Amino acid sequence: MKFSMIDKLFLLNALVARVTATPTSSSLVSVSVNPKVQFQEIDGFGASQAFQRAEDIFGKYGLPAVNQSLVLNLLYDKDIGAGFTILRNGIGSSNTSDSNFMNSIAPTNAGGPDAKPEYVWDHYNSGQFPLAQQAYARGLQTLYADAWSAPGYMKTNDDENNGGYLCGVTNESCASGNWMQAYANYLVQYARFYKESGVDVTHLGFLNEPQFAASYAGMLSNGTQAADFIRVLAKTIKKSGLSLKINCCDGIGWDDQEAMMAGLEAGPDPAINYLDVVTGHGYDSAPTYPLSTNKKTWQSEWADLTGAFTPYTFYENGGPGEGLTWANHIQVALRDAEVSGFLYWIGAENSTTNSGLINLINNEVIPSKRFWAFAQFSKFVRPGARRIAAVSSHANLTVSSFENEDGRIATQLLNQGNSDVEVSVVITGLKSGVRVKPYLTNNKYDLEPLSSVSLGNGGSFKAEVPAWSMVTYLTI
Numbered sequence: 022m023k024f025s026m027i028d029k030l031f032l033l034n035a036l037v038a039r040v041t042a043t044p045t046s047s048s049l050v051s052v053s054v055n056p057k058v059q060f061q062e063i064d065g066f067g068a069s070q071a072f073q074r075a076e077d078i079f080g081k082y083g084l085p086a087v088n089q090s091l092v093l094n095l096l097y098d099k100d101i102g103a104g105f106t107i108l109r110n111g112i113g114s115s116n117t118s119d120s121n122f123m124n125s126i127a128p129t130n131a132g133g134p135d136a137k138p139e140y141v142w143d144h145y146n147s148g149q150f151p152l153a154q155q156a157y158a159r160g161l162q163t164l165y166a167d168a169w170s171a172p173g174y175m176k177t178n179d180d181e182n183n184g185g186y187l188c189g190v191t192n193e194s195c196a197s198g199n200w201m202q203a204y205a206n207y208l209v210q211y212a213r214f215y216k217e218s219g220v221d222v223t224h225l226g227f228l229n230e231p232q233f234a235a236s237y238a239g240m241l242s243n244g245t246q247a248a249d250f251i252r253v254l255a256k257t258i259k260k261s262g263l264s265l266k267i268n269c270c271d272g273i274g275w276d277d278q279e280a281m282m283a284g285l286e287a288g289p290d291p292a293i294n295y296l297d298v299v300t301g302h303g304y305d306s307a308p309t310y311p312l313s314t315n316k317k318t319w320q321s322e323w324a325d326l327t328g329a330f331t332p333y334t335f336y337e338n339g340g341p342g343e344g345l346t347w348a349n350h351i352q353v354a355l356r357d358a359e360v361s362g363f364l365y366w367i368g369a370e371n372s373t374t375n376s377g378l379i380n381l382i383n384n385e386v387i388p389s390k391r392f393w394a395f396a397q398f399s400k401f402v403r404p405g406a407r408r409i410a411a412v413s414s415h416a417n418l419t420v421s422s423f424e425n426e427d428g429r430i431a432t433q434l435l436n437q438g439n440s441d442v443e444v445s446v447v448i449t450g451l452k453s454g455v456r457v458k459p460y461l462t463n464n465k466y467d468l469e470p471l472s473s474v475s476l477g478n479g480g481s482f483k484a485e486v487p488a489w490s491m492v493t494y495l496t497i
């Protein structure tokens with residue numbers, strides 16, 4: 022069947038509502054969802070506002086107050102926007118907050134690893150502290166504070182930039198001594214400053230893309246070296262009395278993170294035992310398989326950094342910044358890599374690139390189609406949800422499904438083909454009469470609520486998913 026764009030919504034509403042009709046087409050696609058077969062628990066979705074991007078939201082470039090609230094609501098309020106529940110902060114290593122630098126809480130060397138550190142706390146943290154307050158006020162549940170690098174004076178290259186190792190990890194020593202304990206104290210102190218100011222850091226990380234000597238803040242490490250530090254950090258957290266989980270290691274790609282697992286699992290006292298979440302990025306290789314661990318995993322940073330600016334495109338040609346491309350990335354990561362969290366790089370920023378989900382341009386708030394793709398998941402798949410079994414009979418109509426703690430089932434259908442698909446969905450174990458609410462995103466619509474339908478016998482309903490579209494069906 023082919024419909025014009027104008028007719029689509031009407032047809033869709035008509036078709037989803039036609040519950041009792043019997044299939045007329047022999048090519049009717051079937052999707053079955055089985056809540057009894059359960060997989061990983063979901064922690065949530067989100068992004069970062071590191072490198073002073075938090076300040077963009079707070080009007081660094083003049084965004085008016087009304088639109089500062091709008092962007093916060095779009096990111097963190099689950100009724101108005103995407104309801105992101107994870108925020109990834111950057112723990113600064115710089116001695117300044119000029120330009121894009123994230124200032125450190127210990128900007129100067131107090132005189133060696135055993136000297137009393139000179140901590141400073143500005144209750145601002147490059148805009149990330151007030152952002153975390155605003156996010157928590159709207160429903161944030163997880164604050165992942167991650168250091169890209171230790172301050173330069175703790176490193177082999179005496180520089181927060183250009184790679185270098187933490188002094189004291191395997192095969193890396195410094196004339197100034199072993200800084201592992203001082204770095205652990207420093208990370209815990211960051212969380213303590215937040216806590217004392219009323220904001221909980223829930224997860225601590227100490228690396229970002231440790232395979233890559235970036236010109237900006239960063240620090241090299243392999244799995245063995247990360248494990249050395251994790252053992253020290255775990256003891257330090259225990260002594261602090263703070264409730265903090267440890268994440269590692271934000272490898273630059275999924276394969277790079279996988280390559281670190283052996284080091285994390287080695288030895289008589291494997292560091293993996295002290296981790297809560299294994300984190301990896303999607304840049305160099307995508308999350309398409311589960312990492313070799315029984316810990317939770319998050320895809321903790323990924324973005325389109327090179328494609329043409331495509332804020333309004335859900336599908337044109339499968340380009341790297343298109344909405345459907347990201348809906349597919351998220352679905353594959355959840356289904357095939359079994360991740361519990363999925364984060365984009367930046368949530369909102371003043372730019373005309375695809376490195377954020379929301380663009381702030383000339384005072385306007387412009388959510389991209391990538392943002393709506395995220396929202397199609399994050400709004401309805403809430404922390405504590407479990408992924409459940411879901412299969413589709415059609416290769417172009419991909420499916421994922423989740424059962425929330427409150428019993429609501431959210432099923433995402435992505436039509437990654439050029440023809441509309443009529444589908445019969447069965448949710449095993451649901452009674453007839455249960456209602457399902459569809460939400461549609463494609464080139465024309467952003468998370469558009471459609472008419473709800475009632476399940477027929479055996480928990481089934483029929484629906485129409487337009488070409489190059491995503492529909493989430495939520496039981497209500």
Ligand SMILES: *[C@@H]1O[C@H](CO)[C@@H](O)[C@H](O)[C@H]1NC(C)=O
Nearest residue numbers: 082083084371381382383384
């Ligand atoms: C974004 O930044 C540019 C300067 O780089 C400025 O002209 C513009 O007003 C800014 N827009 C917003 C919404 O902050």
Ligand SMILES: *[C@@H]1O[C@H](CO)[C@@H](O)[C@H](O)[C@H]1NC(C)=O
Nearest residue numbers: 115116117129173180181182
């Ligand atoms: C600040 O750090 C930079 C390197 O990131 C270094 O070149 C500079 O000397 C430092 N400034 C001070 C005052 O310590």
Ligand SMILES: *[C@@H]1O[C@H](CO)[C@@H](O)[C@H](O)[C@H]1NC(C)=O
Nearest residue numbers: 189190191192193194245249
């Ligand atoms: C690394 O250190 C270990 C002992 O800690 C030593 O056996 C090994 O030779 C060193 N490797 C390199 C490449 O320096």
Ligand SMILES: *[C@@H]1O[C@H](CO)[C@@H](O)[C@H](O)[C@H]1NC(C)=O
Nearest residue numbers: 191192243244245246283284
């Ligand atoms: C990490 O690097 C160190 C030093 O080069 C080496 O001794 C160790 O075997 C490496 N670990 C892994 C897991 O490759």
Ligand SMILES: *[C@@H]1O[C@H](CO)[C@@H](O)[C@H](O)[C@H]1NC(C)=O
Nearest residue numbers: 085087088091384385386387
């Ligand atoms: C806020 O952003 C919207 C677009 O989301 C725009 O239409 C509106 O003009 C902006 N408000 C102000 C006060 O600039």
Ligand SMILES: *[C@@H]1O[C@H](CO)[C@@H](O)[C@H](O)[C@H]1NC(C)=O
Nearest residue numbers: 415416417418437438439440
């Ligand atoms: C799947 O989508 C592709 C791309 O639009 C299309 O060429 C192909 O015919 C579709 N397959 C089926 C079975 O519809």
